Amino acid sequence: MSVILVFLLVIAGVAGWWLSNQRIMSKPWLEQGSVAAYPGTESGMMPTAKIGLGVFLAVVGCLFALFASAYFMRMELSDWQALPLPRLLWVNTGVLVLSSVALHLAVAAVRRDQLDTARLALVTGGLTALAFLAGQLIAWRELSESGYPLGANPANSFFYLLTAMHGLHIIGGLIALGRTTAKAWANVPRDQLRLSIELCAMYWHFLLFIWIGVLVLISGWAADFITICRQLLT
Template sequence: MSAILIFLALITGIAGWWLARQRLMSKPWLEAGTVNAFPQTEAPLTHPAKIGLGVFLAVVGTLFALFISAYFMRMVYDDWQAPPMPRLLWLNTGMLVLASVSLQCAVVAAHKDQLDNLKLALLAGALTSVAFLGGQLLAWRDLAAEGYFAAENPAVSFFYLITAMHGLHVIGGLVVLGRTNVRVWLGEKSSKLVLSTELCAMYWHVLLIVWLVLFAVLMGWAAGFIDVCRRLLS
């Protein structure tokens, strides 16, 4: 439990540091003199949409941190029987990594006004994300085929719950990514798609980090890390 609190404090600290850099509490109208005399009081360069997305992603990170906390607290009971993780999860993880890399390439292409590369990168990001979701459904099917059902095993219930919540966030991101794909394939200029592409990439990078943490938890690797933290804190 102490390790989970440290993790939550770390997320809160990072979110607070990032928001502080946006100078949300600055009051430039109270300063006297020319603008050049107060270079730190100008409007933040970060677009409001990025700030809003950053706050939302901080909430998402906290939500999954709470899921992980509940996971570790529940696994100490005698009825906890961790199922074998489908090997397909490795391939799914690779798909999400490719999606994140593709969207970062899309950001680069948008800034360089490379429309063809932007089209391909955005399409690749969308297709690999859909492949990730399809792979997750196949992983569910494999578990069910081996007789692991949510109603009979709390560990399996957590697996379905955690992967479903992450999948729902991917689906939500695909709505925006799909609209961005439509805009670029309809011939909209790359300069008008920079912000949307950056937001998609930012969202997918965080989803990838969240999934890597969840993957480590589901595979049982994080349990050893928690034990080390408990020993250090005891």
């Protein structure tokens, strides 16, 4: 339960900071000036699509928090045998960071009306995400061939479950990213394209955050941190 509470507090803090920047708590009837005074907003309010995506990401975050809580409880039993992490996971992490950076650059480019740069960044983000998925599959194969199949040990099962769930969310994001990339080559309103790219970037940054959390969990760093905290409190 402590893992879930800590995660929810972090999510609440990040969400509060983000929503404050999006002026969701503003009172437009008290504002002075034109809508143009708030670039990137609609009457000073955050688009509904961003609010919906924020709610969805909060639900996904809670799901992974529940997985993390189950992971900690299960690892306390005697039959738990931690598996060695393939070094390829660190390379995959770097690739996912590049994908997130590419989406960030796409947002910056479309805000400056640099459409060609935005297109290049979107394609780069998609290709690096595909490379990340391919790397994850290779890591799975390496573990299986090394004697760590899915059902051999509870630790193995959690590793495959967590990485598979994260990979499924990457695949879902690639579908949305593909549609957004198609919009970048189509004759769509610039505001619509900008919103689509911003939504993809939000989703990508969140998945990077989740993956880092998963990596910290399965590498054992989180367990070591909790052990140290328990020793300090006792």
